[in-house]
Amino acid sequence: xxxxxxxxxxxxxxxxxxxxxxCAAILGIPLVGFVVAPIFRRxxxxxxxxxxxxxxxxxxxxxxxxxxxxxxxxxGITAKNALWLRRVNESEFIGFSVNCTxxxxxxxxxxxxxxxxxxxxxxxxxxxxxxxxxxxxKPLIRYDVxxxxxxxxxxxxxxxxxxxxxx
Amino acid sequence: MKRFVxxxxxxxxxxxxISTLIGPSLKHLVPRDARWWYVFGSATMLAFIVQVVxxxxxxxxxxxxxxxxxxxxxxxxxxxxxxSFLRGMHYFGASAMVLMVGAHMAQTFLFGSYKFPxxxxxxxxxxxLGFTLVMGFTGQLLRWDQTAAWSVVVAAEQAGRVPLIxxxxxxxxxxxxxxxxxxxxxxxxIHVFIMPALxxxxxxxxxxxxxxxxxxxxxxxxxxxxxxTYRREYEELMQKTGHPFWPxxxxxxxxxxxxxxxxxxxxxxxxxPPTLDKPPDPSILHADPRPDWxxxxxxxxxxMIPRELEGYLMILGPVVIGVLLLAAPMLNNRGERAPSRRxxxxxxxxxxxxxxxxxxxxxxxxxxxxxxxPAPLTEKVIGANSGPVFEGARVFQSKGxxxxxxxxxxxxxxxxxxxxIGDTLSESDMIIRIVNGGVNMPAYxxxxxxxxxxQLTAFLQSRKRPMPAALEAADR
Numbered sequence: 193x194x195x196x197x198x199x200x201x202x203x204x205x206x207x208x209x210x211x212x213x214x215c216a217a218i219l220g221i222p223l224v225g226f227v228v229a230p231i232f233r234r235x236x237x238x239x240x241x242x243x244x245x246x247x248x249x250x251x252x253x254x255x256x257x258x259x260x261x262x263x264x265x266x267x268g269i270t271a272k273n274a275l276w277l278r279r280v281n282e283s284e285f286i287g288f289s290v291n292c293t294x295x296x297x298x299x300x301x302x303x304x305x306x307x308x309x310x311x312x313x314x315x316x317x318x319x320x321x322x323x324x325x326x327x328x329x330k331p332l333i334r335y336d337v338x339x340x341x342x343x344x345x346x347x348x349x350x351x352x353x354x355x356x357x358x359x
Numbered sequence: 360m361k362r363f364v365x366x367x368x369x370x371x372x373x374x375x376x377i378s379t380l381i382g383p384s385l386k387h388l389v390p391r392d393a394r395w396w397y398v399f400g401s402a403t404m405l406a407f408i409v410q411v412v413x414x415x416x417x418x419x420x421x422x423x424x425x426x427x428x429x430x431x432x433x434x435x436x437x438x439x440x441x442x443s444f445l446r447g448m449h450y451f452g453a454s455a456m457v458l459m460v461g462a463h464m465a466q467t468f469l470f471g472s473y474k475f476p477x478x479x480x481x482x483x484x485x486x487x488l489g490f491t492l493v494m495g496f497t498g499q500l501l502r503w504d505q506t507a508a509w510s511v512v513v514a515a516e517q518a519g520r521v522p523l524i525x526x527x528x529x530x531x532x533x534x535x536x537x538x539x540x541x542x543x544x545x546x547x548x549i550h551v552f553i554m555p556a557l558x559x560x561x562x563x564x565x566x567x568x569x570x571x572x573x574x575x576x577x578x579x580x581x582x583x584x585x586x587x588t589y590r591r592e593y594e595e596l597m598q599k600t601g602h603p604f605w606p607x608x609x610x611x612x613x614x615x616x617x618x619x620x621x622x623x624x625x626x627x628x629x630x631x632p633p634t635l636d637k638p639p640d641p642s643i644l645h646a647d648p649r650p651d652w653x654x655x656x657x658x659x660x661x662x663m664i665p666r667e668l669e670g671y672l673m674i675l676g677p678v679v680i681g682v683l684l685l686a687a688p689m690l691n692n693r694g695e696r697a698p699s700r701r702x703x704x705x706x707x708x709x710x711x712x713x714x715x716x717x718x719x720x721x722x723x724x725x726x727x728x729x730x731x732x733p734a735p736l737t738e739k740v741i742g743a744n745s746g747p748v749f750e751g752a753r754v755f756q757s758k759g760x761x762x763x764x765x766x767x768x769x770x771x772x773x774x775x776x777x778x779x780i781g782d783t784l785s786e787s788d789m790i791i792r793i794v795n796g797g798v799n800m801p802a803y804x805x806x807x808x809x810x811x812x813x814q815l816t817a818f819l820q821s822r823k824r825p826m827p828a829a830l831e832a833a834d835r
Contacts, residue, residue, distance in 0.1 A: 264540025268426020305759025350536030
């Protein structure tokens with residue numbers, strides 16, 4: 193084989209590998225883009241009304257069902273969500289995320305005991321959301337709540353993810 | 360007629376080359392003494408085939424839509440002919456596959472079969488184990504009920520603990536920032552397309568490697584693996600004492616496999632598929648999510664890791680175990696194969712079984728979870744129907760004490776059993792505990808009234824071991 197032929201072969205090899213790379217990119221970019229797209233869809237942070245102020249009794253914590261206003265059309269019941277809403281006094285409300293800060297299971301409010309308890313790994317929180325017992329690393333996450341025109345409004349939010357802050 | 364069939368086959372085989380393609384694989388020589396210990400690999404593959412067949416069947420009716428999957432599952436289970444049976448086969452097939460992977464792995468590890476030249480047989484097998492577990496988890500999620508929906512949240516929360524990219528991973532799993540329309544279809548695509556494609560590929564490679572290096576002969580104590588001479592010795596052994604895989608070696612695989620498939624079918628028919636929980640409505644807060652049995656041990660682990668170590672163990676634990684398993688043969692690929700000369704290998708298998716087994720039992724009992732619906736204490740247990748002791752028992756229930764503490768067998772198991780607490784704690788000790796809380800116990804100082812506290816301690820003080828009859832008589 194002459195040096196020319198060798199160069200030609202090397203060139204053809206590189207050409208084919210390069211073309212394969214282009215083909216992979218043509219197929220791969222839309223695939224990856226489509227699969228990760230939902231992550232960048234901004235769906236939370238909308239104020240929605242959860243009823244009249246007078247619907248809520250001072251000192252009581254109740255569960256409130258909300259429907260995500262920006263859910264996908266086929267979400268059905270999965271567009272629903274709930275939070276624990278506590279009326280602290282005449283004007284102040286606290287909205288607690290139902291997700292345990294340990295691993296996200298839905299905490300239940302035991303009204304007489306004044307505690308939130310998690311069914312999964314035994315996390316317990318006081319009525320103000322601070323940790324009373326068990327593995328949760330931080331207090332229950334709170335929603336933004338405001339009152340306007342006699343209505344209680346909450347700002348929808350993402351499922352709070354407890355992240356590792358240090359390596 | 361017979362001549363026609365034979366003739367047609369000859370013609371087809373000549374043009375398609377079937378015999379020349381698979382003949383050598385079927386007839387390759389295998390060790391004569393590779394007997395019943397060697398059936399677990401083929402049993403795993405058979406369980407996989409069960410999964411493919413029943414999975415394809417279920418996909419004919421299952422709809423991977425967040426709003427409709429639950430209804431299609433109800434229809435498949437309750438109305439479709441064979442539907443319940445197919446779901447049962449798919450569930451018990453998955454269980455069988457996990458068990459058989461475990462048995463196959465333990466056997467190849469104990470027999471030292473992962474040593475030279477079969478290191479990559481082991482490593483591809485470990486990848487297949489990982490894929491199997493991913494299939495198990497994603498499969499449970501496709502049973503799109505309340506437990507499935509909350510399991511996705513738990514998975515996202517765990518992924519969230521990965522440093523730096525945790526949040527991104529969590530949202531990738533959820534298909535957004537909350538459970539919703541995008542969540543289920545992602546897991547469907549992963550469970551039905553991506554993972555099976557990976558598994559077919561790696562099963563192919565795994566089998567190719569089995570043919571390339573041959574089935575490891577059962578180990579003999581004192582006969583060490585030396586990479587310089589092993590291949591030649593193995594070749595000589597096969598020529599001398601080996602017999603063809605088909606049918607001399609394969610018949611045991613067929614017998615065991617048939618038994619396995621019959622057991623799967625019987626379980627599917629008589630036990631049936633896992634019952635559907637409530638619908639996947641995230642606003643139903645009465646949920647009690649538990650993973651299927653093959654991940655119950657991990658659920659227990661998550662409840663039992665000390666809080667300070669959690670961040671490390673939850674992420675680093677699986678990574679370290681995975682890397683160790685993948686790299687195991689590279690760390691030690693020569694020398695003795697016989698388990699009698701590698702007692703630590705028996706210890707590793709036994710310890711793994713004991714560890715997973717005890718975690719599994721812990722997960723099944725989950726004593727760390729509060730009992731949300733304890734049976735109310737009866738007057739007989741309380742020992743009074745009025746007065747402070749009786750009122751104290753009512754406080755004990757209303758304040759949630761009974762959710763975590765046992766009294767005469769009723770209640771939760773999160774905290775200590777208080778059946779005889781009156782024997783060990785004085786009244787003032789009790790008040791300190793209740794008001795200030797303790798390790799894993801909430802402080803009630805802000806939420807209990809003084810008279811309630813007095814009643815509660817009166818009730819707890821009355822929890823004493825019954826006096827033996829003789830002493831009681833002497834007392835009188």
